[in-house]
Amino acid sequence: MMQGSISNRIRTLRFMNSEMSQAELGQRIGLTRQTIAAIEAGKYSPSLEAAFRIAQVFNVPLGEVFQWDPKATALTVS
Amino acid sequence: MSYREKIAWLSLIAMAIAYGPYFMFVARGPGPFEPLPHLHPLGLFALVSIVRMLILGAGYLYLRLGSPREERPPLDERDRAIEHRSLSAAYYVLIAGMILVGCFMPFSSTGWTIVNAAIFWIVAAEVIHYSVVVASYRVQASS
Numbered sequence: 001m002m003q004g005s006i007s008n009r010i011r012t013l014r015f016m017n018s019e020m021s022q023a024e025l026g027q028r029i030g031l032t033r034q035t036i037a038a039i040e041a042g043k044y045s046p047s048l049e050a051a052f053r054i055a056q057v058f059n060v061p062l063g064e065v066f067q068w069d070p071k072a073t074a075l076t077v078s
Numbered sequence: 079m080s081y082r083e084k085i086a087w088l089s090l091i092a093m094a095i096a097y098g099p100y101f102m103f104v105a106r107g108p109g110p111f112e113p114l115p116h117l118h119p120l121g122l123f124a125l126v127s128i129v130r131m132l133i134l135g136a137g138y139l140y141l142r143l144g145s146p147r148e149e150r151p152p153l154d155e156r157d158r159a160i161e162h163r164s165l166s167a168a169y170y171v172l173i174a175g176m177i178l179v180g181c182f183m184p185f186s187s188t189g190w191t192i193v194n195a196a197i198f199w200i201v202a203a204e205v206i207h208y209s210v211v212v213a214s215y216r217v218q219a220s221s
Contacts, residue, residue: 035156038218
C-alpha cells in the first residue's frame with residue numbers, strides 16, 4: 001500500500017481570518033459547505049484549482065494550506 | 079444529510095417499492111404470460127414504472143418545499159466526482175448484465191424471462207448508481 005497523506009490547516013486559517021464560516025469560504029470559491037467540511041476533515045482531496053482558490057482566499061501560499069507527508073498513513077488536520 | 083443524498087435515498091426507496099414486488103412476482107415463474115408477444119407483463123412493468131414516477135414526483139416536491147434554496151446549491155466538484163464514480167460502477171454492472179442477457183440467456187431461456195432479466199440488470203445498475211452516491215456522501219460526511 002502506498003504511504004503518504006495530505007494534511008491541511010483550513011480550520012486554523014478560517015479561525016485566523018475573522019472566524020470565517022465553512023459556508024462563507026465555500027461561497028467564495030464555488031464549493032458547498034459540505035465539500036469544505038469534507039476537505040477540512042481530510043475525507044475529500046480538492047482539485048488543484050480549488051486548492052489554489054482556498055490559498056488565495058487566505059492570501060497565503062498553497063504550501064501553508066496543504067502539506068504532504070510522505071511517511072504518514074493517517075491524515076492530520078489542524 | 080445533504081440535499082443530493084436525500085434525493086439518492088428517495089430514488090433507492092422508490093425503486094425498492096416499485097420494482098421489488100415486480101421482480102418478486104415475475105421470479106415465481108413464467109406463469110400465464112409466456113411466450114412473447116403476450117403483452118400483459120409489459121403492462122405490469124408500465125404500472126410499476128408509473129408508481130415509481132409518482133413516488134419520485136411526490137418525494138421531489140416534498141424535499142424541494144422542505145429545503146431552503148441555500149440547501150440546494152449547484153453541483154460542485156465533489157458532487158461531480160461522486161456522480162462520476164457512481165455512474166462508472168453502474169456502467170460495469172449494466173455491461174455485465176447485458177452480456178449475460180444478450181450472449182448467454184438466449185441459449186437457455188426465452189421470451190419474458192429474457193426481457194425481465196434485462197429489466198432486472200437495468201434496475202440493478204440504477205440501484206448500484208444511487209447506492210454508491212449514498213455511500214460516498216456518508217463516507218465523506220464530517221462527524
